[in-house]
Amino acid sequence: MSHINLRFRDIVYVMVALVALFACSNQMEPAKKAIADIEAAVAAAGSDAQQYIPEQVKAVTDQLAGLKAKFDQKDYAAVIAGAPAVLASAQGLVAAKDTAMKEIAAKKAAADAAAEAAMKDTWASLSSAVPAAIAAVDSRLSMLAKSKKLPANVTKDALTSAQNGLASAKSLWDQATASQAAGKLRDAVNSAQQAKQQIDAALAGLGMSGG
Amino acid sequence: MADSKQPGSNAPKSPDNAYTQWYEVKAGDTLWKIAKAHYGDGSLYQDIFKANQDVLTDPDKIKVGQRLRIP
Numbered sequence: 586m587s588h589i590n591l592r593f594r595d596i597v598y599v600m601v602a603l604v605a606l607f608a609c610s611n612q613m614e615p616a617k618k619a620i621a622d623i624e625a626a627v628a629a630a631g632s633d634a635q636q637y638i639p640e641q642v643k644a645v646t647d648q649l650a651g652l653k654a655k656f657d658q659k660d661y662a663a664v665i666a667g668a669p670a671v672l673a674s675a676q677g678l679v680a681a682k683d684t685a686m687k688e689i690a691a692k693k694a695a696a697d698a699a700a701e702a703a704m705k706d707t708w709a710s711l712s713s714a715v716p717a718a719i720a721a722v723d724s725r726l727s728m729l730a731k732s733k734k735l736p737a738n739v740t741k742d743a744l745t746s747a748q749n750g751l752a753s754a755k756s757l758w759d760q761a762t763a764s765q766a767a768g769k770l771r772d773a774v775n776s777a778q779q780a781k782q783q784i785d786a787a788l789a790g791l792g793m794s795g796g
Numbered sequence: 797m798a799d800s801k802q803p804g805s806n807a808p809k810s811p812d813n814a815y816t817q818w819y820e821v822k823a824g825d826t827l828w829k830i831a832k833a834h835y836g837d838g839s840l841y842q843d844i845f846k847a848n849q850d851v852l853t854d855p856d857k858i859k860v861g862q863r864l865r866i867p
Contacts, residue, residue: 713813714815717813717814718815720815721816721817724867725867728834728835728840728843728867729835729836731843732835732840733837733839734836734837735836736833736834736835736836737836739836788815793815793817794815794817794818795815796813796814796815
């Protein structure tokens with residue numbers, strides 16, 4: 586009888602081992618699929634997700650690495666148990682990236698609007714100052730052209746320099762107004778600022794006061 | 797010479813702005829001297845007078861403290 590019991594016990598051991606093996610292999614495929622689903626969700630967020638939501642991407646990839654480590658240890662049950670939460674986080678990356686991109690776009694739009702407003706203010710200031718300064722220098726040079734000699738505070742070189750500066754300022758101002766009329770405000774401001782530099786130098790050379 | 801008188805009512809040809817050149821009359825000044833100092837030529841005093849006909853009626857009569865445009 587005892588040899589029959591031994592054989593029965595062996596059979597039981599084998600059957601338990603087979604059941605365990607079956608159970609394990611039965612969970613391997615679901616665990617593998619769970620990991621694949623998470624990887625697909627991460628890929629769906631796009632390669633640029635790292636640029637926009639780096640911390641969230643890192644959290645998900647770290648969690649995924651943990652699941653993969655469990656899979657390698659054949660702890661499929663742990664993978665299956667932990668995968669749903671990681672999958673939810675991975676699936677949330679798309680919306681998170683979209684939100685981040687919209688926030689960046691909104692900030693850029695606000696910054697661009699502020700820069701445009703500042704440019705308009707600068708233009709308004711220059712469009713008042715530059716023509717007035719040009720007119721003042723033009724008037725003084727006209728007077729000096731009628732004069733028999735130069736005043737004590739103006740040298741011949743300073744006079745020539747002021748004449749050249751006035752011509753340059755007028756040309757630059759024409760460019761500025763043309764750019765402004767064409768809707769190129771940045772170009773207009775650049776030309777106007779150069780015109781102002783020229784005319785300010787002419788004013789100083791003639792001993793005249795600035796604005 | 798600098799004196800006091802009723803100003804004229806002629807406004808300047810172009811409005812004043814930040815680049816209008818002003819000169820404050822001092823004791824002993826004449827338009828001729830002011831023109832000489834600014835243009836090197838006193839004979840151009842009439843241009844200063846014409847630019848200030850809102851405050852001057854006579855080119856020989858200017859007042860100490862008056863602010864004159866120097867075109």
